[in-house]
Amino acid sequence: MTRFLRLIGRDLRLALRQGSDATIAVMFFVLCVVLFPFGVGPEPNILARIAAGVIWVAALLASLLSLERLFQNDYEDGSLELLSLSTLPMEAVVLAKTLAHWLVTGVPLIAAAPLLALLLNMDAEGFGVLVLTLLVGTPILSLIGSIGAALTLGARRGGVLLSLLILPLYIPVLIFGAGAIDAALNGLTPRPHLLLLGGLLAGALPLAPWASAAALRQAVE
């Protein structure tokens, strides 16, 4: 367990010292959302109507942006090889790295989301649910993304391949994430959507590290 935490600690430290990955993801997220009023026009009703979907799509893309680097650095400098030879199971390595990735890129998104919702004129009733869906949803994005990142490791143009592999898998998260907010805004209960998101998280938590670990073992061979 201490090794698991140390690995998270190392990844957080690396991310904070390099700084770029975390800020790029959240900047991209903000810019992406800010583009919509320019494209769709400043009509408040339209913006309020599409706010939930826009924020969620932007969150998907932002999380995708940094995923390519999830294992890349460790793979290139030989650390991944050594991690796979450590007594820490590969699944735990994946989980630790994904968790660190989520803390660095997912959490800032969640923090920035209410501000963007305000910008898009979303009804204040939706804010709580928005944060809640992102809180449950972004870890799923990181977990599913880790599979793609592991599979495309060492491939040329891995980032593009990663998007093609992973974006379709993000669709359920998008549907239930945006759906929960829409339900709340229309006076319905977001509960079923949130429960389904929770179910996705409960499924992804054991399955994604297992699949990624298998892909990583192939990659270091």
Place this chain on the structure above:
Amino acid sequence: MPESAGSVFAGSALTCLRGDRLVFTGLDFRIAPGEALFLLGPNGSGKSSLLRVMAGLLKPIRGRLSWDDVPVSDDPDAHRGRIHYVGHLDAVKPVLSAVENLTFWATLGGAADPRDSALRALDRLGVPHIANVPGRYLSAGQKRRLNLARIIAAPAALWLLDEPTVALDRAAIALFEEIIAEHRAGGGMVAVSTHVDIAMPGARNLHLDDFTPVLHGEDDDLTDEEDAA
């Protein structure tokens, strides 16, 4: 030394396939406590592949590895706990200082007091002054010393070293020879591939070109999975 002092690490009838090229076949080796094995052979003869097979990074398509006559594949986790592998890459993070880099690996390797053993390992390799230098400012030789410090920062019975002396100066090689000798005196085992002369008294040589398959068009049957690993 680790609990495994007194154990024997051996491989028998190992066959390794990379892509669709047969690297070596029918290879046997045996390393007893305190022994060292030199892997010799021209480029491409499979020295690195053999070390990766020994480490468990690569699965041989035939043959078996055993530790005290127990197949390594029965308990790969235990095997990982008793080896240190040094490959071509130094795994040094540019934004972490040398001691931070090393402390992390010492923690993963199960050292009791990681930071302390990291500092002592740097000292042992003659580079105590780089402890607080970020990885990105280290020279190739210093990175290599840092990587070698990793294997003494946490204990492991078997060292698998792939060209460990690359980028090292003469003084560092001499130091490293001493470290290997100490490791062997404590019952440790070493397998080294190298092109530079490293003094390892009493080391056995394994010529990999002896096991390079002679092609006569009947290798096809070697590819069917026999799950012998």
